[in-house]
Amino acid sequence: MSTAHGARARARVEVTAAIKDEARRQLAAEGAAKLSLRAVARELGMVSSALYRYFPSRDDLLTALIIDAYDSLGESAEAAHGAAADSGPLQRWIAVCEAVRGWALAHPHEYALIYGSPVPGYTAPDTTVPAAARVGNLLLGILRDAYRGLGLARPPLPAALRPEAERMAADLAPDLPPETVTALVAAWAQLYGLVGFELFGQFNRVVEDRETFFRHAAGQLAQGVGLVYPQRGPAS
Amino acid sequence: MSTAHGARARARVEVTAAIKDEARRQLAAEGAAKLSLRAVARELGMVSSALYRYFPSRDDLLTALIIDAYDSLGESAEAAHGAAADSGPLQRWIAVCEAVRGWALAHPHEYALIYGSPVPGYTAPDTTVPAAARVGNLLLGILRDAYRGLGLARPPLPAALRPEAERMAADLAPDLPPETVTALVAAWAQLYGLVGFELFGQFNRVVEDRETFFRHAAGQLAQGVGLVYPQRGPAS
DNA sequence: GTCTATAGGCGGATAGAC
DNA sequence: GTCTATCCGCCTATAGAC
Numbered sequence: 001m002s003t004a005h006g007a008r009a010r011a012r013v014e015v016t017a018a019i020k021d022e023a024r025r026q027l028a029a030e031g032a033a034k035l036s037l038r039a040v041a042r043e044l045g046m047v048s049s050a051l052y053r054y055f056p057s058r059d060d061l062l063t064a065l066i067i068d069a070y071d072s073l074g075e076s077a078e079a080a081h082g083a084a085a086d087s088g089p090l091q092r093w094i095a096v097c098e099a100v101r102g103w104a105l106a107h108p109h110e111y112a113l114i115y116g117s118p119v120p121g122y123t124a125p126d127t128t129v130p131a132a133a134r135v136g137n138l139l140l141g142i143l144r145d146a147y148r149g150l151g152l153a154r155p156p157l158p159a160a161l162r163p164e165a166e167r168m169a170a171d172l173a174p175d176l177p178p179e180t181v182t183a184l185v186a187a188w189a190q191l192y193g194l195v196g197f198e199l200f201g202q203f204n205r206v207v208e209d210r211e212t213f214f215r216h217a218a219g220q221l222a223q224g225v226g227l228v229y230p231q232r233g234p235a236s
Numbered sequence: 237m238s239t240a241h242g243a244r245a246r247a248r249v250e251v252t253a254a255i256k257d258e259a260r261r262q263l264a265a266e267g268a269a270k271l272s273l274r275a276v277a278r279e280l281g282m283v284s285s286a287l288y289r290y291f292p293s294r295d296d297l298l299t300a301l302i303i304d305a306y307d308s309l310g311e312s313a314e315a316a317h318g319a320a321a322d323s324g325p326l327q328r329w330i331a332v333c334e335a336v337r338g339w340a341l342a343h344p345h346e347y348a349l350i351y352g353s354p355v356p357g358y359t360a361p362d363t364t365v366p367a368a369a370r371v372g373n374l375l376l377g378i379l380r381d382a383y384r385g386l387g388l389a390r391p392p393l394p395a396a397l398r399p400e401a402e403r404m405a406a407d408l409a410p411d412l413p414p415e416t417v418t419a420l421v422a423a424w425a426q427l428y429g430l431v432g433f434e435l436f437g438q439f440n441r442v443v444e445d446r447e448t449f450f451r452h453a454a455g456q457l458a459q460g461v462g463l464v465y466p467q468r469g470p471a472s
Numbered sequence: 473g474t475c476t477a478t479a480g481g482c483g484g485a486t487a488g489a490c
Numbered sequence: 491g492t493c494t495a496t497c498c499g500c501c502t503a504t505a506g507a508c
Contacts, residue, residue, distance in 0.1 A: 015473095033267050034270070034356070036501065037501085038501060047474070050474050052502095053474080117353050158455075160448050163445070164448055164449060185449075186430065186449075189433040189439075189453075196425075196432065198425075205365075209399070213418070213422075251491095274482080286493080288485075294483095
């Protein structure tokens with residue numbers, strides 16, 4: 001009985017994976033907005049109604065693809081971070097940034113799915129949040145280590161921003177100074193601006209040696225969050 | 237004869253505008269990928285084949301919308317810049333950044349059209365390039381003024397980036413130092429990263445007072461291009 | 473879980489009359 | 491420039507047999 005269940009479960013997992021793989025292929029060809037259960041089924045030699053046993057609707061398939069994409073990106077970034085575990089915070093920061101870029105270049109359509117324009121008529125459920133947070137948490141961890149170690153240069157904080165900065169810090173990382181948390185959120189968005197511009201063609205005719213350019217920009221981002229000239233932080 | 241032609245031309249312009257307006261409305265509802273000549277015609281009380289007298293294909297309509305969007309954004313940014321013409325470069329830089337954000341918030345779907353994920357199966361023709369360059373040119377102009385006036389702080393340039401930086405400067409602004417041009421390109425991409433994250437929901441549950449946050453981030457970008465602590469540049 | 477069949481839509485693009 | 495008619499394709503989703 002457990003064997004039969006195991007076999008059935010295995011088959012189900014395999015078919016589910018095949019559906020998602022084919023859906024990812026079609027994402028590349030047609031885009032998320034036109035992702036079609038029917039086309040996936042056709043390509044898999046199934047009939048469309050059969051897919052509804054695996055995904056109750058098109059949107060559920062989309063959600064699965066989004067979570068997979070966030071997780072795949074998160075794993076890449078975590079692996080790169082792990083490989084640089086013995087280096088300093090700046091090196092680890094740059095490693096993570098480059099992992100994000102590398103993953104995006106390798107999976108442009110999945111990148112577009114999670115960081116491009118929202119799919120009209122679709123709103124991601126909250127189940128996507130943990131996967132979506134992985135890269136941000138990684139960057140946060142680097143700053144935390146640096147802060148507890150050598151300390152961080154603190155970007156200046158104008159009075160107008162202080163309340164919001166304190167709110168963000170309380171929400172995201174109560175153990176870090178608000179200056180740092182605010183700078184991180186900005187750097188995080190800016191990182192994806194750089195990646196998106198390269199990926200979506202805005203750098204065509206503008207930046208040629210993109211790898212070198214990006215590496216430098218990632219270093220500038222690190223400077224923005226106080227990683228570049230580490231000094232003993234006043235509060236550490 | 238010229239009257240008749242004038243009337244016909246006027247009618248043509250009006251119908252063309254009505255088509256684009258309705259198409260923009262549908263952009264908001266369905267997204268660029270699903271923009272459909274048929275649906276536009278239906279809504280306008282026309283028959284689909286009639287639209288082909290105005291736009292030879294769906295892609296041509298899309299191109300027109302893209303150019304309009306770039307121009308609309310460019311005009312907003314130029315107007316904001318003009319209104320701040322008497323202020324210093326930093327104030328003008330921030331005014332332009334805020335105009336970009338403001339336009340994006342007011343026209344989210346057009347923003348997605350030009351800075352979001354590319355529309356699958358569509359590649360923008362070169363005719364979009366001049367309109368697309370307007371904001372970048374504006375920022376370039378601010379830096380040029382600052383450079384010729386008080387000078388610019390020059391962000392440091394590592395040796396590895398120098399060749400590419402010099403190539404970019406030669407292409408985009410031979411009268412500016414490569415350090416500045418490189419920093420501008422990065423800041424330009426980062427600006428759109430900030431705007432995109434706010435617009436596409438990545439700041440949900442993260443940043444609350446987005447206006448204040450953005451203003452501060454725009455100031456940080458200005459610092460990145462050397463606008464914040466202006467000093468007499470060595471080469472000026 | 474997979475199939476057939478069906479309902480009830482949607483799309484781009486063209487030909488040819490008026 | 492607009493119309494009708496047409497070609498040929500596509501989609502989500504469900505019902506009910508096996």
